[in-house]
Amino acid sequence: MIPPGPPATPAAFCLSLVILSLAGLALALAARRARLWCVGRGVRVEWVRGLLALPKRYLVDVHHVVGRDPFAARMHALAAGGLLGGSGLALLALIPTLGGARLYWAVIALAFAGALAGGVMVGRRRYPTKPARLSGGRFQILPFLLTAYAAGAMLVAFDAALGGALPALAWPALALAVIGGLGLALQVDRGPMRHAFAGATHLVIHPRPGRFEGERATDLVPLDLDAPRLGVATPSDFAVNRLVGFDACIQCGRCEIACPAFAAGQPLNPKRLIQDLAAAIQPNAANAAYKGSPYPNARAVAGIGGPDLPLIGAGAMIHPDTLWSCTTCRACVEECPMMIEHVDAIIDLRRYQTLELGALPAKASPPLMELRYADEPGGRALAARTDFAAGLTLPLISATGRAEVLLWLGEGAYELRYGRTLRALVTLLHTAGVDFAVLGPEERDCGDLARRLGDEATFQRLAAENIATLARYSFTRILTADPHALHALRNEYRAFGGAYEVIHHTALLDELVAGGRLTVGALHEARVTYHDPCYLGRYNGEIDAPRRLLDRLGLARLEMERAGKRSMCCGGGGGAPVSDIEGERRIPDIRMAQAAATGAGIVAVACPQCSAMLDGVTGERPEVNDIAELVLMAVEAGRAKAARKDVARKDASRPPEPVA
């Protein structure tokens, strides 16, 4: 029975009904997919808080990332806004008073016009040639479905707005909308449209809600070493909200182009990894549906999986080499518009491989063994850590029990190259009169390497022992030149009861120069470009202090194309140098080429790993200098200038000497 206040046109009424049934279909498919998520481990999620925060997380945080590609942002706003807005309004048109209003249908037509424009943009992006980072397959028919649905619905609504003036147009248009709409609805559980409902759910129950509140939530979740199974072997070992995250992936490929391992031709593509993880949650899973770029130089795998089948292995979904190629640089996480946490998943998978199976790359095993019995991945004597400072005064905190600043030397202290940096830093601290001391032989490795390689047991032991050592001394803050140690001490030790104020040497030097405790002379406009260490920039958000400091030195600072929080990794993190998975190129060579492209003569670094990786690049290339070395040069330049002035003043005031 047609309700009182007849709808604008029969076609429009049918459109509303079609949308209602499509929505029902989509919901049913979504529910079927959501049931699969339940294989995951249960977690406590704050639903209410998440739901309330959803609009802000979506409109601000997601769009902050999406907006880096303005075309994609406009495209998405039109397509998603138009589609959801138009469909929602058309559904409400089932309410007679609304459905009878021609003006209301005009608004609907406008919304669908927006969706149509969005759909056309989606098509423009993919045709005639599809960029490599975008996936094909179901994604390639998306623009046709979108435009068909939007155009059909728009015409029906337009006709209704005109009071049914174009019935010959309305019915074929409705048919078009049905075809397009059905195609879209059927894509909800496996195709591109999955990202909409999985993405929204992911935003609500995100495993790191802190990241939406400006917190630098980048530390790994501590592992309970008494748990029956350590790490993740199968999809059902992941927490539910991680599985939802994998399903949220829209295969935009932003992570792929940011990934250094991908660029180096190592068998890792974060997008494919997430897709393999998402595909594996259903029974009898296969990896064949994926139509994006592959893992470079992919190692053969069986490509079979299921909720309780192993994820890693030649007979499973993902080859171990894929897992061990990652430098944990978090570039993928930084670029992902769906807020997926790739690195956490990778570390969870590594934990199982290392702790349960002992299946880590052959060359990664000896450093972990040395860490177990010598607290140092090279098996070197802890007392030799201070050897770099031969000839300098290096106060030991055990002598006095206290110091204003505790200098954490880190692994770099054993390396000849980085020893130079630390000598510069120590000299600068003396010059500025900073009250500092080192732990000397009491300093153990911070555990970063062990943790990234999945050896959580060794990390937790080192953390506990370092925390116990630090508890014996009094200091106000910890200074370190190693961003990996900084991250571990500042963020990851907190879960084990160690809360410290940790400052990176670039920040402290910036403070000292700004406060006038170090006088620097200008370095004559040498052209320098700064390479952000991942663990300082992306992990800890410190991108300004090093740049400010460089500017104070009178250098001409040039930026690489990828800089700041979107900087590219040097290849030195995550144990990648010891895992040493073969690729086509070396990551540091790629990064060095980017540095050279700026025309700079010096690459300024602020991390022992970056220093070692970039200084290992052969051939014609810019110099690699740690910021501490540059500051020392500037201080010495300042001193030399002052001395020259002094001499000049004395010369002027001295009476001419009698000639004998």
Add this chain to the structure above:
Amino acid sequence: MRIAILLSAGRHAVSGRPAPVSVELQAIRLARELIRQMAGEVDGNAAGDITGFHAGPDAGPLKDALGHGLPRLIQLSIGAQDDPLPSLAAALGAERFDLVLAGRSGQGGEDAGLLPYALARTLGLPIVADACALAAGPQHGTVSLEQALPRGARRRLTLRLPALVTVHPAAPAPLPFAFAAMRRGMLETREGVPAPRAAGEVEERAYRARPKLIAKSAAGASATERLKAATEAASSGGRLIVDPAPEDAARAILAHLRQIGVLRD
């Protein structure tokens, strides 16, 4: 195939902290791969078993050997000053092991490398030193092994079991450590045989690397010659006889021992 592995209380070469000894961990790997090869399947326990033995006051970090692929470790509890030989001989004699593996020497503990020989004599087992690879032998009840000789040379032997074999550092690296495997592994403590050693028998001195002997002919010669003598493989003056008759071999050995003054008639 039943394999026993002797584990000693080692120390890390630099930190001096208690640590398992690498050659002994390598022995675990050789044992596992031998059993796997014999069974033609992945599960190391299906075609035989591997048991580790340690005689000492406390298993300490030897528990870590369980993380390197050893399924079961038996600690024979004795005092710190006790001689481990009687305990090991009793334990190994009580069970029938086809193969007993040991490191060629320990590290940092009582590391003379003599224990395997003393044990082989007590148990009446043949002993072969310095294996770097093990494989199933041509006949049932044999293994074929590769012995590491100086300067990278290798000798392939076929050995009738039961036997005691010591492992050389040139064997494949230990299996990577797996924390959970260590947690799962079985550690059993049994009473050992108390065997106090007479105190003061052993003189303890700080370790000092033995200085390299410079060949006599080069002493006083030119710098180039001295360098050559120091860097070139110094010949110890032996004679290489390939596949000799046992009598000829014995004669050659006796002649050599006389020549260098070890034997005097």
